Amino acid sequence: MQWEELLSLKRQGDTNKRLRKEQEETRLGFEVDYDRIIFSSSFRSLQDKTQVIPLSKTDFVHTRLTHSMEVSVVGRSLGRIVGKKILEKHPYLKEVHGYRFNDFGAIVAAAALAHDIGNPPFGHSGEKAIGAFFKSGEGEAYKELLSPKEYQDLTDFEGNANGFKILTESRDGVQGGLRLSYATLGAFTKYPKGSLPKKPTSHIADKKFGFFQSEQDVFTDVASELNLIQTRTGEDISYARHPLSFLVEAADDICYTIIDFEDGINLGLIEEEYALEYLIKLVKDSINTQKYGELKTREDRISYLRALAINTLIGEATRVFTQNEEAILKGEFSTSLLDRSRYTAQVNDIIKLSIEKIYRSKEVTEKEIAGYAIVERLLAVFCKAALRRYRGKETHYDTLVLSLIPEKYLHNFNTPYHCLLGVSCFVASLTDGRVVGIYNKINGGQVGGS
Known part of the structure; x- marks a missing residue:
């Protein structure tokens, strides 16, 4: 796969080519994607949808809306950091095509903002x-x-496939749903296959499915424009992931791991002293023990460790991505980014405790x-x-x-x-x-x- 194709600005119904170097810098196409998502009724409805913990009348917990916004913020950081490194490695993307590192951040931010838009x-x-x-x-x-x-x-029934339907479905007078760029639709689709065959391999892209039969032709058009690698042909089509979907997935993984855990602490489902030990293990290489020791409230201690934990995992995800960029572009990278992290054990410990104390x-x-x-x-x-x-x-x-x-x-x-x-x-x-x-x-x- 080639970055200049993967960063396509094409939208459903376009008859003319959209070139990055001809974009209006004050309102870039990828930033328009973000705006269209955030103003959509489907996104707005996430304010009254459970993330994990039921909506509470007395304590603030995360809804699908706040979770999606936080994932988008983390995704933007991941995209910008990776984008900067990619442009350094492939300068023709900037010099010939006009791409900037912020473009990568805007694509990932928009796709991450929409990642739960189809969830029931x-x-x-x-x-x-x-x-x-x-x-x-x-x-x-x-x-x-x-x-x-x-x-x-x-x-x-898959929320990811329903999300793709919401973003792309045409009806009378509304061609192409939200008419997002194909780059954003590609980054959004973590599982670029239909519902059958079910989990045919252990590759992360085969874990679930990303489009219903009703949207197969639409996704095929997106995949063709982005020149995604086709991994199955015939009746059971599937494709390699768009590389930036790994960053969308990492942003989601980081947020639900750390922030669901934070919600559990704040609601008293996990004892503070016990829980903070898990977070400290994750950030032990970057924690300022003097500053931490001066924090007097639970809220301040949790906020400090949460910020460090998210920053640590952002650094890890971008490191793994850039080190494996070639394999990712060939469709050969088969796991999530955090599964290759140096902190996989610590993350898994946090998830295990969350399952026991929060999700159950x-x-x-x-x-x-x-x-x-x-x-x-x-x-x-x-x-x-x-x-x-x-x-x-x-x-x-x-x-x-x-x-x-x-x-x-x-x-x-x-x-x-x-x-x-x-x-x-x-x-x-x-x-x-x-x-x-x-x-x-x-x-x-x-x-x-x-």
Whole structure:
């Protein structure tokens, strides 16, 4: 893969070539990507979606929105540092094509900002709940209506693929969704393959999937423009990752590892003295012990160690990337950047403690249980109504139910697959509070607060 192709400014629907050296410096194309994402309703809805710990009425914890913004900030730093080194190594990118190190930062920042835009309510349990409905719930009855890949899209419903759909899906009057640059779409797609075959190798790019069958042609166009290496041909297409997607992934890994841990400490799920030992092990080479000793409050101690930890891991991720740039460009680098870090053991210790104390806490578990019940009920009602409309057998109740779904999810109900995927994407779009509200309407009663 070549950087001058990977940094493409092309957008869906373009008829003319966009050249970096002709860009208006006060409003670069990659910076426009960031603006379009942050002003989108899909991004705005992340303010009421659980990151890990359910939204608290008394303590500040991270939502998907604050998490995404923090990942974007870390991603910008990663991109700028790597971009500076790449331009030093490949000066023609600046001298001939006009690229600057800030371009790399802008691409990674925009892709990182959008990285959770397709995630359902209730955290990752929302994804699992949608998949479980089609794999072992009432939705299993729809299997015979779908091709194997279409069915797999639903049984393994993937927030990353839904995110790509949100960013790129065309509808009447809206060509190409948010019309982001192909460089940003490439960096966004951590798993450049369809839902089948499932985990065909241990390569990090095969861990999940990045586009539904409904967006395969769109992604193929993006991959062709970026000249991504095609790793499978025929019916089961897949590609090597866009190199900058490794930085988007690293930014996410850094933030959820350190900041979820911080939330757990602040909420008392992890004892401060015990937890700080883990962070100190990670930053022992850079900590100023005198300064640390002068900090009197828990908040100040945690903030200081968090900043050092993030800075340490940013340095590690950029080191690993630049040392392995050639393998990454050849599609031969097969792990996340942090998995090659000198601090992998310390990071894994923090994640292990977070799983035990935070992700399996009573508060999180109860939220996930409620999420399964709510998502399953909504899918059951909406899928039946959508398929009856498709078959021309819509009842008055179906009409009332479907009136709750915005038109943009209903416009393409021309096959059973598009009906079921459209309903699933609608449910995935709902905030924690909104999904509970609709559940209450359908059941004619009330459940616990959002």
